[in-house]
Amino acid sequence: MTWMRIATAAVLIPAVVAAVWWGSTGLVTALAGLVTLLALLEFFAIGERVGLHGYRLWTSVCALAVLFQQWAATAAQSWTLERNLRLTRSSAASELQLELVLFVFVLGVAAIVFLSRRPLTDALGDIAISSAGLLFLVLPFSALVRLDGVSVIGPRLVLFTLTLVWVGDTLAYFIGRWFGRSRMAPQLSPKKTWEGATANVLGSALVGVSFARWLHFDAWHMVVMAGLASIAGQAGDLIESAYKRSAGVKDSGELLPGHGGMLDRIDALILVAPVVWYYFELVLASRG
């Protein structure tokens, strides 16, 4: 199983790295859209097992709209003239607000509830799981698109984010396996240990330091950003375990040999991407 895991990674990692490095933000958005839809459908399949039937088609359409909105937002140019005074050049598309996309989602769900023949007794649960798909998967994951759209260093930021997750996950996996003693959340995920979690944070911090030069950021900031991202990533991993425990399944799917489903593969990335994005946007970018 470990070998299959490595073989799958050996095929996918170069492909993803190449797409991020040579591809435009449009291509990265399209790939992120594909990954999001696969993960979302797996999430809804988990929901089905506890009687929550997501509005698959409409939520998928809105998920793509969220990614489009995030992509369009990267096209807006912004200059800070002085403290709190900003000049923004935007296109018509980049004016599209996330709030509006979310509101259209709500209106569409209302129309579906009114028009569909689904049993009404399920409506509340169906609405709920569809909302969770957007808030817990699509929205945080879409931060990757924002990162890729940062001028000049965008692709580097994305590669940094991916490396962070890959190194952190791998270290946690092997260190946990070899030295893991104290179990972290036996109820949620029996194999997770504090030793593995610590290795994840330390490994991520090392990745942070290694990328500092390439990204032209202060090494200490990189360590803090990577450490926070690692903690968020492990939270993403644990919350996905909670979804699966709720439904009594082991993997979210069987798409990626040795890794389980798409959701299993990106669970950490979903929460890592927004941490890197907000740390960059609110802390690093605002310092010029």
Added chain:
Amino acid sequence: MTWMRIATAAVLIPAVVAAVWWGSTGLVTALAGLVTLLALLEFFAIGERVGLHGYRLWTSVCALAVLFQQWAATAAQSWTLERNLRLTRSSAASELQLELVLFVFVLGVAAIVFLSRRPLTDALGDIAISSAGLLFLVLPFSALVRLDGVSVIGPRLVLFTLTLVWVGDTLAYFIGRWFGRSRMAPQLSPKKTWEGATANVLGSALVGVSFARWLHFDAWHMVVMAGLASIAGQAGDLIESAYKRSAGVKDSGELLPGHGGMLDRIDALILVAPVVWYYFELVLASRG
């Protein structure tokens, strides 16, 4: 029952109108926060009946954060210099993004799932209903704060929005009762008729025309805005009926004599407010 309904309205309507007319946007935000929390707790109580246990405290905190963010956003000043070129003066608080609030909500839920002793088998449903509370109640309703914060005409826009809902609801109620023949959604809400719904749209359009002068907007735009808002409001009413049908309850609560609960009272307003806000922001305000 009708008299109790009228008596409650006779007390509440003047109080709300006075608060909007004489109160600051801060006061309106605080009142909206109170109303949101009451409605959210009723929503979670409905969820409890189908085994979905919302994270009441954390979702309430995040609901208030959403309202604060919307209030802070009203403090940002923005000038359009030329097509797509905009100058914005913001405070530190008005830089707070809704996306960030939603992401913090997700992180907090992950922490709660990890730390709490709730049964994990419920986690997915609990996450789902909490998400729905934010997306289907808090976010759309918070548009009222944005409306109130519009410079000069903000309170008028809010009073217009409230009048729209009150007149539409009342007309639909009485016309539906007296002339209602064709039932609209017998499965969802047995008393709703197409006659009532039509009266709601026409009454709202009339309210639109009557407010045109006071708001200095084109009467035709007001009719379109009011018509769309009325349809959205009725969708809000129906989707709340769907929540209640799911749980097998008649009213969301007993807070307001003759009206049921807070959620029953604001169900239409929840979807009307964002329609008025977006129509104002995207259509009317951009024309100068």
